Amino acid sequence: xxxxxxxxxxxxxxxxxxxxxxxxxxxxxxxxxxxxxxxxxxxxxxxxxxxxxxxxxxxxxxxxxxxxxxxxxxxxxxxxxxxxxxxxxxxxxxxxxxxxxxxxxxxxxxxxxxxxxxxxxxxxxxxxxxxxxxxxxxxxxxxxxxxxxxxxxxxxxxxxxxxxxx
Amino acid sequence: xxxxxxxxxxxxxxxxxxxxxxxxxxxxxxxxxxxxxxxxxxxxxxxxxxxxxxxxxxxxxxxxxxxxxxxxxxxxxxxxxxxxxxxxxxxx
Numbered sequence: 488x489x490x491x492x493x494x495x496x497x498x499x500x501x502x503x504x505x506x507x508x509x510x511x512x513x514x515x516x517x518x519x520x521x522x523x524x525x526x527x528x529x530x531x532x533x534x535x536x537x538x539x540x541x542x543x544x545x546x547x548x549x550x551x552x553x554x555x556x557x558x559x560x561x562x563x564x565x566x567x568x569x570x571x572x573x574x575x576x577x578x579x580x581x582x583x584x585x586x587x588x589x590x591x592x593x594x595x596x597x598x599x600x601x602x603x604x605x606x607x608x609x610x611x612x613x614x615x616x617x618x619x620x621x622x623x624x625x626x627x628x629x630x631x632x633x634x635x636x637x638x639x640x641x642x643x644x645x646x647x648x649x650x651x652x653x
Numbered sequence: 654x655x656x657x658x659x660x661x662x663x664x665x666x667x668x669x670x671x672x673x674x675x676x677x678x679x680x681x682x683x684x685x686x687x688x689x690x691x692x693x694x695x696x697x698x699x700x701x702x703x704x705x706x707x708x709x710x711x712x713x714x715x716x717x718x719x720x721x722x723x724x725x726x727x728x729x730x731x732x733x734x735x736x737x738x739x740x741x742x743x744x745x
Binding site for chain 2: 491492494496502506507509510516520521523617
């Protein structure tokens with residue numbers, strides 16, 4: 488199921504699984520590591536059950552502010568083992584509105600699984616799934632518009648060939 | 654044509670050869686690609702050679718590279734935070 492647009496990260500951490508799980512799923516903990524400094528998560532809601540809300544507000548010293556933030560949707564929770572959420576849906580599975588720019592402008596799904604390795608160590612795997620946004624971004628950067636169907640068609644073909652050759 | 658150019662520069666006739674299109678139609682497509690900044694071309698003698706504009710190619714791949722970097726860094730911070738938590742628990 489792995490696509491070229493999926494990002495997979497697998498790591499082992501020298502900490503017990505309870506602590507790792509809490510740090511990942513408790514909003515008070517999540518606030519502390521989710522945003523790249525000097526940006527800060529000033530508000531965070533994470534209701535760890537299917538259909539639950541996942542919302543963050545990010546602010547920076549340069550005046551950057553996501554405002555209320557587009558809430559995402561928790562998809563799956565297996566206590567201590569798995570958390571999946573998506574920005575493509577709003578809470579209770581309502582299709583989400585995407586922001587016009589920035590980090591909330593593209594849909595993504597995150598699936599994180601945890602495994603207790605014993606001896607106070609935990610392995611985890613974080614997968615980020617993306618839609619075909621790289622192409623979308625490329626279109627936008629080139630100032631594409633709908634009238635350029637031919638070029639867009641070729642681009643699609645080109646993107647597919649890139650993927651096939653990857 | 655873009656797929657072909659991804660493998661390296663090519664002349665107009667090389668680009669046209671596998672396509673079921675007239676040469677003028679191919680030229681028109683190439684002009685649209687060039688106007689959009691996707692490709693550039695230069696004429697030497699009677700041969701026009703086309704190549705992909707490297708910046709354009711990079712932007713699509715760059716998007717994913719940026720996402721990867723974001724994802725990796727986020728988990729670097731996560732691990733740092735977990736280790737801090739662990740230290741605090743041990744001291745408590």
